[in-house]
Amino acid sequence: MDTISQSVVRKDHGDKVSGRSLYTGDYAPEGMLFGKLLRAELARARVLRVHVPALPEGYYYVDAKDIPGDNNVNMVLDDSPVFCRETVEYIGEAIAMLCGPDEETVGRLLSACRVDYEKLEPVIRLDEAHESFFDYTYSQGDTEKAFAEADKIYDEQFETGYQEHAYLETQAMTAEPEADGRMFVHGSLQCVYYVRNALQRVLGCGPEGVHVMQDVTGGAFGGKEDYPSVLGCQVAVAALKCGKPVRCVFDRREDMACSPKRHPSRCRYRVSVKDGRVTAMDVDIRFNAGAYSTLSAVVLQRGMISAPGVYQIPNTRIRGRAMKTNTVPCGAFRGFGAPQTFFAVEMMMDHIARDLGVDALTFKQAHLSRQGDITSTGGRYHFPVPLPDMIRETEALCDYRRKKEEYQKPQTGRFRRGIGMSLQFHGGGFTGSGEQDIIKAVVRLRKERDGTVEILAASGEIGQGVRTTFSKIVAQELGLPLERIIFEYPDTALVPDSGPTVASRSIMVVGELLRRAAVKLRERWADGEVQEVEERYRAPDFMIPFTIDHFAGDAYATYSWAVMTAEVEVDTLTGMIRVLDACGSFDVGTPIDRNIVMGQMEGGFLQGIGYASCEKIASDGTGRIRGASFSDYLIPTAMDVPQLRCMLHVESYPDGPYGAKAAGELPLVGAPAAFLEAVEQALGGVSLSHVPFTAEDAFSVLMKGGEG
């Protein structure tokens, strides 16, 4: 194992394990006002009037009229408001914020508010949505010709549901007006500069008027990528009006009902097969974006690029639409659009193989992409594709082929078993030319006289270990002990914009910039002097330029790879599905810290199993999310799974630090297909097409005598 991969005690371990870390809600409340949001009760309506009860001294009502700048939260399109405009577009949309020194009193006043609405007709369900925020199509080859010449055409639809991030710490932000007139916003978040840019626009100030710091953050998974910009603007507008610090910490129900989730999807795959090979895929992807566009454009793009999976399909036509509905806006979530399409393509390949009477894994292997092959967007797989080896390793670990054959035999008795395997990649960093054209990351290292070195970067510790892994990279390159490297929670007043903490880009992109900066510092090192070095992103030379208009070129510089299996047992009396074994081989390049990377693999894997099995959000016909609590929305507990057996297969990447590639999102992506393929087998070879697939779903299949 490389030295860099040897695990160390995490930099954040001591404070967290002893309970000393202060999360946003833990700061002493003295002098602070508590903010609570007045939220829409209808999915679509004109807000005619808000009846606010008489407010005691020191209590404030804050709404769009108090915004000094634009009522627009910077994301992709200008549509997400800070507080609602004339209409509300989903149940839970913020109308106003009530603030005051006593939290209970604020809550009482909030319940006394009455809103007069003029009800408008909402669009609730994805299949009745007609307005798309984004509608893209790209193609390769000649799909029509392939379909005309096909031996057989398959046509199936796959669905995925919402997924809630369920970070253990809910959304929480604080805004504090400072004596010098600046607004200081801090909270539980992933991207300090996203929040700062949003605040500048809403407060109508320049970069000197505001600074944003990340507090210790209790989990994020994408859920604190875009939304803290909204909540950050809300508390900042309130703090500006009240002239006092304002903090807003969501309760769990509010968080589950009103914060963004993973896009529910419906993907139709039409696939032509000739001589036992897939010759074309015509894919129609629809994501339920919810009421505002947020990050749906980029989520959709990644989903579309991933639509043909890890396979070489000579002819493709991929259409993707992000549809507007009057439901809670969907946003970023680990995997970012890819889990939906990877689920669909893996199930599709499995179903075709079964229809052709061939082994699914053999069928998939016959279509695998290899180094030098063309990607779905006409780019190249520039580096080795280690899937064949990873499949062998995973097969050996879980005894895949023997079990697959054994469970294929007719099963009797109460408990029946199945095993499934899925294959996937995750492209590292921003899609296309985003890193070069939009993010333009900058990092700095500052050496003090005493020889300690501080990392100045905007990446946030959200549990993924970045404070430790970044420090390890710099320590290694400078030959310094880890204690001499300092990396604090980022504050935009102090650190340059190295980009957001998203897209599995931190180690691969920002980590490499830090390594290069450390090389520079090492070369100029002068004892006893204060020194600062800077490094800026530049795209690797080998990349084929990407244009998003045509989805053409290298969407990603390189890919991380995964092979995942799940073995399940279905209780035919109750429908309960138990995961007996879950194995995975993951190529994320060189692990910068073995424990940390394994923690990402295991955590992501289980989050994916939850997505596939028990995590279900129902919304009723009015657009209200039902069961927004941990009593109804079940995430896996320690008892729900055995030890997840993850292995690392290292294919080092020359442009990543010490060979590291993207890691964080990959392990979630393939879990749903592996799980559902296993369930299909346990249920006697039915064809299933949706996740989450719960005990109720299994039971309903069993009641129908085994028809999907």
Added chain:
Amino acid sequence: MAELSFILNGSRVRYDGSAADRLLDALRNEYHCTSVKCGCGEGECGACAVLIDGVLHNSCCVAVGAVQDAQVVTLEGYRETARFQALDRAFAELSAVQCGFCTPGILLAAEALLSRSPHPDEAEIREGLSGNLCRCTGYNAIVNAVKRAAEEGDGLW
């Protein structure tokens, strides 16, 4: 009405609020025990778990009146013990802390488990931690760390 008081981390404290107040709020707001986290407020996640007379409880579901004269232990008290040190070491070695929000509750759940079963097998550990949700780790590292603490802290429990 009798004065409300209980023993918090070894010291007797008086509570001037209502007996109906949530223990979670009292611990965080009155006694600044901010290791006790609110993850859901309805007894599902275990982030607010504390020991009451040695038994694990979700403090969001306990009224202050219910702990009259009881021994309440939060991580602020527990972190001073040798048993904590054994857990701390194992959690550090296996990187079992990620975002850290569930960690205080997990550690007290581990203490509750090990104090009644000093050498648990994996199934017992999983059951003992099943009231504490963790969204980061997939539980492997936590389960393995509790197991290692039990082995290496032999004699402490």
